[in-house]
Amino acid sequence: MGYDNINYEKIEYYSKPMTLEEENELLKETIAHLRRELEKFKRPPLIVGNVVEIVGDENVIVQINTGKFYVDVIEELKGKLKVDDKVLLDQKSLSVIRVLGKEKSFDVSGFVVVERPKITWDDIGGLEEQIREVREVIELPLTHPEKFERLGIEPPKGILLYGPPGTGKTLIAKAVAHHSNATFIEVVASELVQKYIGEGSKFVKSIFELAREKAPSIVFIDEIDAIAAKRIELGTSGEREVQRTFMQLLAEIDGFKPLSNVKIIAATNRLDILDPAITRPGRLDRIIHIDKPNYNGRLEILKIHTKRMPLSKDVDLEEIARLTKGMVGAELKHLVVEAGYFALRNNRSKVKMKDFLDAYKKIKTRKKEKMTYEVSYL
Ligand SMILES: Nc1ncnc2c1ncn2[C@@H]1O[C@H](COP(=O)(O)OP(=O)(O)OP(=O)(O)O)[C@@H](O)[C@H]1O
Numbered sequence: 001m002g003y004d005n006i007n008y009e010k011i012e013y014y015s016k017p018m019t020l021e022e023e024n025e026l027l028k029e030t031i032a033h034l035r036r037e038l039e040k041f042k043r044p045p046l047i048v049g050n051v052v053e054i055v056g057d058e059n060v061i062v063q064i065n066t067g068k069f070y071v072d073v074i075e076e077l078k079g080k081l082k083v084d085d086k087v088l089l090d091q092k093s094l095s096v097i098r099v100l101g102k103e104k105s106f107d108v109s110g111f112v113v114v115e116r117p118k119i120t121w122d123d124i125g126g127l128e129e130q131i132r133e134v135r136e137v138i139e140l141p142l143t144h145p146e147k148f149e150r151l152g153i154e155p156p157k158g159i160l161l162y163g164p165p166g167t168g169k170t171l172i173a174k175a176v177a178h179h180s181n182a183t184f185i186e187v188v189a190s191e192l193v194q195k196y197i198g199e200g201s202k203f204v205k206s207i208f209e210l211a212r213e214k215a216p217s218i219v220f221i222d223e224i225d226a227i228a229a230k231r232i233e234l235g236t237s238g239e240r241e242v243q244r245t246f247m248q249l250l251a252e253i254d255g256f257k258p259l260s261n262v263k264i265i266a267a268t269n270r271l272d273i274l275d276p277a278i279t280r281p282g283r284l285d286r287i288i289h290i291d292k293p294n295y296n297g298r299l300e301i302l303k304i305h306t307k308r309m310p311l312s313k314d315v316d317l318e319e320i321a322r323l324t325k326g327m328v329g330a331e332l333k334h335l336v337v338e339a340g341y342f343a344l345r346n347n348r349s350k351v352k353m354k355d356f357l358d359a360y361k362k363i364k365t366r367k368k369e370k371m372t373y374e375v376s377y378l
C-alpha cells in the first residue's frame with residue numbers, strides 16, 4: 001500500500017462547496033426515497049397461502065384460510081413453484097408474488113406421547129373377549145402381516161373402543177402397542193382442538209407422518225368425539241375448523257393401506273354422538289364395547305391391583321367383588337389404594353378386610369355426594 005491508491009479527484013469533489021444544481025439533485029433524491037417509503041406503508045398486507053396443486057406453468061391452486069383458489073403466478077415465478085410451497089399472494093387478485101419456501105411440517109414431538117408402553121395383557125382384568133378381538137385385528141397384522149397376505153384378507157385399519165370412563169380403554173391400547181412392539185402415539189382429540197386452533201388439520205397430518213416414520217406404530221386417539229361428533233350446522237369458524245381437522249383425519253385413514261404397519265385405535269365414552277363417517281367400512285369399522293366389569297372381571301381386577309399388597313388372611317376378594325357391583329376398574333384400583341391408606345394410618349404392615357370395607361364406605365359416600373352435586377349443578 002502507499003499513497004498511490006488515494007483518489008484525489010474524489011477528495012476534490014467532496015471538499016468543493018455544492019452548487020445549487022447539485023443541492024437540488026440531492027433533495028430530489030431524498031424526496032423520492034421518502035415517497036417510496038410512504039408507498040410501502042400504503043400497500044395492503046399480503047396473504048399467506050400454501051400451494052396445493054400446480055396447474056401448468058402459469059397457474060396454481062393455493063389453500064388459504066377461506067378456501068382453495070385457482071390463481072395466477074407472476075412472470076418471474078412461472079414454472080418455479082412446487083406443491084407445499086408457502087407463498088405470498090396479492091390481496092385483490094390473489095396472484096402469487098413471492099415464495100417463502102417450503103412449508104415445514106408441524107413439530108409434534110413435544111405434544112404427543114411416543115413410547116413403547118410397559119402395560120401388558122396381564123395388567124388387565126376381565127375383557128377377555130375384547131382383548132382377543134383387539135389382538136386379532138391390531139396385533140396380529142402388525143406382527144404377522146404375511147398370514148393375512150397369504151389368505152388374501154384385509155384387516156381393519158383401526159378400531160373404535162367405546163365404553164364408560166375408567167373401564168380400561170387406554171390400558172388396552174397401551175398393552176396392544178407393547179405386545180406388537182409398536183410405537184405408541186397418543187393424541188387427545190379435545191386438546192388438539194383447543195391447543196392448535198387453526199392448525200388442527202396440519203397437526204393430524206404431521207401425526208401420521210410421524211407414525212409412518214416410527215412404524216410399526218399405533219396412533220391412539222382418545223376422546224375422538226371432540227373432533228368426530230355429528231354436527232347439524234357449521235355456524236362458527238371454530239366449528240368449521242373442527243370439521244376440517246376431522247376431514248383431514250378421514251383423509252389420512254383413507255390414505256394408507258390396510259396392511260401398512262400403522263394402526264389406529266380411537267376411544268370414546270359417547271358412541272351415540274359420533275359421525276358415522278368415522279366408522280364406515282374401510283375406516284374404523286371394528287367397534288368394540290368396553291363395558292363395566294361383571295363379577296369375574298371385578299375379581300380379576302382386584303387380584304391384579306392387590307398383587308403386590310400384603311393382605312391379611314381375612315381378606316375375601318370374592319366378597320369385595322360381590323360388594324362392588326357397578327364399579328369400574330379405575331374405582332376398584334382406587335378402592336385398593338384407599339384400603340392401603342387405612343392400614344397405613346393404623347400402622348399395620350398388612351391390609352385387613354375391615355380396611356377394604358372402610359375404603360368402600362368412603363368411596364360410596366363420596367360418589368353419592370358427587371352425584372347429588374352434579375344433579376343440583378344441572
Ligand atoms: N380392566 C381393568 N383391569 C385392570 N385395571 C383397570 C381396568 N380398567 C381400569 N383399570 C384401572 O383404571 C385406570 C384407568 O383406566 P383407563 O385409563 O384404561 O380407563 P379408560 O377406559 O381409558 O377411561 P377414560 O374413558 O376415562 O379414558 C387404569 O390405569 C387401571 O389402573
Ligand SMILES: [Mg+2]
Pocket residue numbers: 169170222267
Ligand atoms: Mg382413557
